[in-house]
Amino acid sequence: MHMHKFEKLWLIFGVASLLVFLSVLGVSAFHHGHHASSWSELIDPEKVDETEPFDEPGLKKVEGKDWDYELVFVASAFSYQPNEVQIPLGSTVKIIATTKDVIHGFQIPGSNINMMLEPGYVSEYIATLNQAGEFLVLCNEYCGAGHHLMTSKIEVIES
């Protein structure tokens, strides 16, 4: 099959660009650990309230881990528990979240925190909060009539 010389050049340039893109993504993901939330810890969606750590939603100081705090969220139509939380500036936080009913989203606009909460699964993401101020948490996966009213608030405060 004959290919025009210019087409060969165009495809070499195109494929080389794609390889560069993929390498950047691969190094960032597997070498620097910048994965999206892909945890596969399981939970019974009917028993979220009785299961640790979701029996006590909110912020918890932890010792001897790579992160300073664990921030536990429970989502259900159409709210998050806790619906407001304060965190000291500069701390590294592991967000641990799940849902009690349908699929919800967990997004903090203005940050890279964006994950799906699916019944039966625990979603986790580690982030360092190095900007003070009020951050909105919102549901970005359609969950029913009150979907657009489902929010929480994280306040990053200078201690």
Place this chain on the structure above:
Amino acid sequence: MKTASRLKVDQRDAKLVMAHFYVAFISLAIGGMAGLLQVLVRSGLFELPAGIGYYQLLTLHGVVLALVLTTYFIMGFQIAAVSRTSGTLTAVQRKLGWTGFIIMTIGTAMAAIMILLNEASVLYTFYAPLQAHAVFYLGLAFVIVGSWFGSAVILLKYRQWRKENNKAVSPLLTFMAVVNSIMWIVATIGVAATVLLQLLPWSLGLVETINVGVSRTLFWYFGHPLVYFWLLPAYMAWYVIIPKIIGAKIFSDSLARFSFILFLLFSIPVGFHHQLMEPGIDATWKFLQVVLTFIVIIPSLMTAFSLFATFEGYGRSQGAKGLFGWLKKLPWKDARFVVPFIGMVAFIPGGAGGIINASNQMNQVVHNTIWVTGHFHLTVATTVLLTFFGISYWLVPHLTGRILTKEMNNLAITQGVLWFVGMTIMSGAMHAAGLLGAPRRSSFSEYGGSSVAADWIPYQVAQGIGGSILFLSIILMLYIFINLAFFSPKGEQDFPVGEAGHEAEKTPKVFENWKIWIGITVALILFAYTIPFIDLIQNAPPGSKGYKLW
């Protein structure tokens, strides 16, 4: 290509095709109206009259446009393309076509009634454990099964042509319709499986719970090839029909076939790039499918090259000078060229946005934001749709024995330009608001007075303006369609089919060796999906019962 020179689609086949087009354009009217109301609601300046829910409207918009309009138009167009290039359908094939049409239409009516009764406000992706009425799922199953009949018509005609022509290289348009039909059948097995084996028994109460991870994975196994099922008919028009309209030759028959084979192989094992943000799927498997997703960009690069090579070659043959002089030689007053051309241009930012979306962890920035809505309103709702409109401008009068008058031609160009203006505003504002974090699929909200959410509102007003312009363009399109179907003067409108240049070499026979291509397709799917899919079943959490939260 002796048999390919039948110049007209037979009247009996034309009726079948037009039946598909009537449903497609009625869907455009309903879906367009829903879209207009949505952008107005989200601008914050308008409230829906009592009784209609925003998400009910959103479900309607998604189902009738993304599923009904596209499937009916594509089935109709492909049947017309095969009838024109491989010969009139046999009575049995035509009967199969009508059977498929009737099954799909019964299914569409069932789903539509459930949406109107507010029993199925689950959006067109119908993610469990939101649970719609069983009749909604049954209706979707009918649409899928009906579409298999339409695909069978294409495959049977192709087999017949090959038999009657001593296994010669098939007509290019027929070959392309065959590739798209095979891809469609392989892909719809996934959505048929989740609808028939999971959602339907669960909504009927035969089983109490559903495995959400499996259901989503089956949906997206179908959901990404779905977008290529929309795109490939547009590529058919670009590769084969547009060259004839501008008076040029097809750049290369072999390369066109090669790019379609690449789409068959790599469109399917890529669904995880819609599930990058979710638990239960290992990061390594996600990345593997990201790599496969990037491979499917290559045939689109080939397509872009072929098109612009055709345009430039034609311009230069007409005496164009300088680097871009050939642009002036293109038929800028012919709607059959201009309207799809706007679609091609939209695919440059559309494709680039798609690469961003599929870029693994980069997806975190835009996942489920209205950026994504902006993206597919460029790809499917501009690139694909304007090409479909461009096809309609000659195909509808061809089928009804009428002509595209100069007056309608000019109106059609206005329609395309209005679309370009409206979509630039709407999609541009969606992309921008999405980068600022505004979510997709959400009614108007001030998010508890949040300052970041307040920044999104001006963009939402812009979406309202862009969407209103798009609605005007839809009205024009419907007016032209009705004119071409019923009122335009009688005459002969050409069905343009391009030919390869004389210097073009013979097309290798290997392209029609379906054992190889379907074999590799299946192997790639098994490679990309087997282990993570078994993992989703073996390490499944307790299932979910259904919820009706609207």
